[in-house]
Amino acid sequence: MKVQLRVWGGSVVVAPISEPASRRRGMVNVVQYFIGIAPPKADRDRIRDFRGRWRSARHVLTEPHITVKAQGGLSEDLGWVKAVRRVCRTWHSFDVEIRGPHMFGATVVYLSVKSPALPVLHEQILACVPPPADTMQQYFEGEWYVPHLILGQSSWGMTDAELQAMYREADTLSFRGPFTATGLQIFRGLTPGRYEPYIQIPFGYSD
Numbered sequence: 123m124k125v126q127l128r129v130w131g132g133s134v135v136v137a138p139i140s141e142p143a144s145r146r147r148g149m150v151n152v153v154q155y156f157i158g159i160a161p162p163k164a165d166r167d168r169i170r171d172f173r174g175r176w177r178s179a180r181h182v183l184t185e186p187h188i189t190v191k192a193q194g195g196l197s198e199d200l201g202w203v204k205a206v207r208r209v210c211r212t213w214h215s216f217d218v219e220i221r222g223p224h225m226f227g228a229t230v231v232y233l234s235v236k237s238p239a240l241p242v243l244h245e246q247i248l249a250c251v252p253p254p255a256d257t258m259q260q261y262f263e264g265e266w267y268v269p270h271l272i273l274g275q276s277s278w279g280m281t282d283a284e285l286q287a288m289y290r291e292a293d294t295l296s297f298r299g300p301f302t303a304t305g306l307q308i309f310r311g312l313t314p315g316r317y318e319p320y321i322q323i324p325f326g327y328s329d
Contacts, residue, residue, distance in 0.1 A: 152198070153198050153310065153311070153312055154193045154196070154310075154311050154317075155193060155196040155200075155308055155309065155310055155311070155320070156189055156191060156192050156193050156196065156308075156309050156311075156317065157189070157190045157191035157196070157206065157247065157306050157307070157308055157309070158187035158188055158189045158190055158191075158306070158307055158309060159187065159188045159190060159218065159303045159306060159307065160185060160186070160187050160188075160307050160319070161186060161187075161188070161218075161220065161271070161301055162301050164298075165186070165220065165297055165301065166185055166186045168295065168297070169186040169271070169273065169295070170186065172273065172291075172292070172295055173273065173274065175288075175291070176274065176280060176284050176287075176288060178274075178278050178279035178280045178281075178284065179273075179274050179278055179280060179288075181278075182278060183316045183317075183318075184309070184311070184316060184317040184318075185319070186271055186272075187271065187307070187309070188218065188235050188240070188269055188270065188271050189269075189270070190240065190243060190244055190247065190306060191206075191244065191247045191248070191251065191263075192253075192261035192262065192263055193261065194253025194254060194257040194258070194260070194261045194263065195251050195252055195253035195254065195257075196251065202250075202251040203308070203321065203323075205247075205250040205251050206247060206250070206251065206306065206308070206323060207323055208250065209243070209246050209247055209250060210305060210306060210323045210324065210325050210326070211325075211326065213243065213325040213326065214325055214326060215302050215303060215304045215325055216237060216239040216302070216303055217237060217300040217301070217302055217303075218235060218236075218237040218239075218240070218300060218301055218302075218303050219235070219236040219237065219299070219300040219301075220233050220234075220235055220271060220297050220301075221233060221234045221235065221236055222234060222292070222293065223273065223288075223289050223292035223293060223295075224270075225285070225289055228276075228282060228285065229275055229276040229277070229285070230272060230274075230275045230276070230285075231272070231273045231274045231275070231285055231288045231289045231292065232270040232271060232272045232273055233270065233271045233273060233292065233295070234269070234270060235269035235270055235271055236269075237269065237303075239303075240269045241267060241269070244263070244267050244269075245264070248263060248264060273288060273292060274288045277314075303325075304324055304325060305322060305323050305324035305325050306322075306323045306325075307319050307320075307321075307322050307323075308320045308321040308322075308323070
């Protein structure tokens with residue numbers, strides 16, 4: 123079966139091209155969550171301004187972020203939040219560096235992210251909130267995890283030419299250097315492409 127790279131919220135997903143439309147419509151009505159790290163406001167604003175050069179990317183409402191845990195296993199009952207808090211209690215702040223542009227296939231432009239801590243944190247959250255095994259590769263988790271920050275994607279309506287132009291021009295983006303991640307942000311979404319900050323969990327958190 124042929125597949126394509128699609129992005130649901132903040133996560134790259136491998137989806138069958140023949141996926142029934144009824145199933146896609148059903149996904150819209152499900153409250154979904156993902157866990158991420160938001161860069162400083164100045165960096166987020168810089169990324170939004172850059173996206174704004176392309177009409178199809180101007181409507182994106184989810185704030186720029188780095189995904190730490192994708193949607194798999196994050197149920198609507200929110201029972202997993204306590205487990206995530208327990209992980210965060212054991213962590214201290216760490217540095218994260220946003221770097222140069224790359225692409226997932228021909229459909230997603232992203233900025234690479236350097237931080238030795240991110241894959242470790244990702245694995246610890248996976249251990250306490252395990253997703254269904256058959257979704258690991260679909261959501262690029264576990265051994266497929268690649269820390270990244272999405273700039274643009276075809277599912278926003280961007281053409282191949284626009285994505286290639288975005289990829290080339292992304293070299294002009296500059297940031298002041300590494301920023302310090304002090305906690306995790308849980309994002310909640312009711313529709314594809316629109317997620318909002320929902321719960322913030324600081325590292326070293328205690329009741």
